Amino acid sequence: MRDVFAGIGFMIAGVVTIITAQQFPTLPSLQYGPSLFPSLVGGGFCIGGAVLTLNALWQRRKVVAQELHEESTLAATSPPEKISWAMVLPPVAIVFYILASDYLGAMPTITIIMFLLMLLRKTKLYVALATSLVMSSAIYFIFSHYLLIPLPQGVLLGGSLPWTS
Structure with missing residues (x-):
C-alpha cells in the first residue's frame, strides 16, 4: 500500500x-x-x-x-x-535544496546532498567527499556557464562564491 x-x-x-x-x-x-x-x-x-x-x-x-x-x-x-532512509532521503533532499539554496548557494547545497546520499549508500568517506565536490562543481559550471541558468549564489558568503566567477 x-x-x-x-x-x-x-x-x-x-x-x-x-x-x-x-x-x-x-x-x-x-x-x-x-x-x-x-x-x-x-x-x-x-x-x-x-x-x-x-x-x-x-x-x-x-x-x-x-x-x-x-x-x-x-x-x-x-x-x-520498515521505512528505509533510502526511500525517504531523496524527497527530503529536494525540500532541503529548495529551502537552503538561497542561503547557502547552489553548489554547497548540491555538495551536501550528494555527500549524504553517497554515505547512505555506504560509500567510503573519502570517495563520497571527493565525488560530491567534483560532481557538484561540474553540475554548477555546466548549468551556470554553459546553459546560462542562474543558480542561487547564497548569502552565506556575501552572495558570491569566489571560485565560480
Whole structure:
C-alpha cells in the first residue's frame, strides 16, 4: 500500500513542478525557456508515479484474488516493512535544496546532498567527499556557464562564491 501512496505523492510533486515551471519567464529569442527542463522532470514524475501506483494496485489485486481462492484462514502474515532512509532521503533532499539554496548557494547545497546520499549508500568517506565536490562543481559550471541558468549564489558568503566567477 505504501507504493500507492508514494506513486500518488510523485504524481502530485510532478503536477506541482509543472505548474511552478509554467510561471518561469519566457525568453523571446528562444523556442524554449527555463520552464522546459522542470516541465520534463515533472512529466517524468507524473508518469513514474502513475506506473508505480498502477503496478502496486495490480499486485494488490492479484494478492486479494489469491487470498480469496485459498481455503486456509490461518495464512501467515508478514511483519510490516520498515521505512528505509533510502526511500525517504531523496524527497527530503529536494525540500532541503529548495529551502537552503538561497542561503547557502547552489553548489554547497548540491555538495551536501550528494555527500549524504553517497554515505547512505555506504560509500567510503573519502570517495563520497571527493565525488560530491567534483560532481557538484561540474553540475554548477555546466548549468551556470554553459546553459546560462542562474543558480542561487547564497548569502552565506556575501552572495558570491569566489571560485565560480
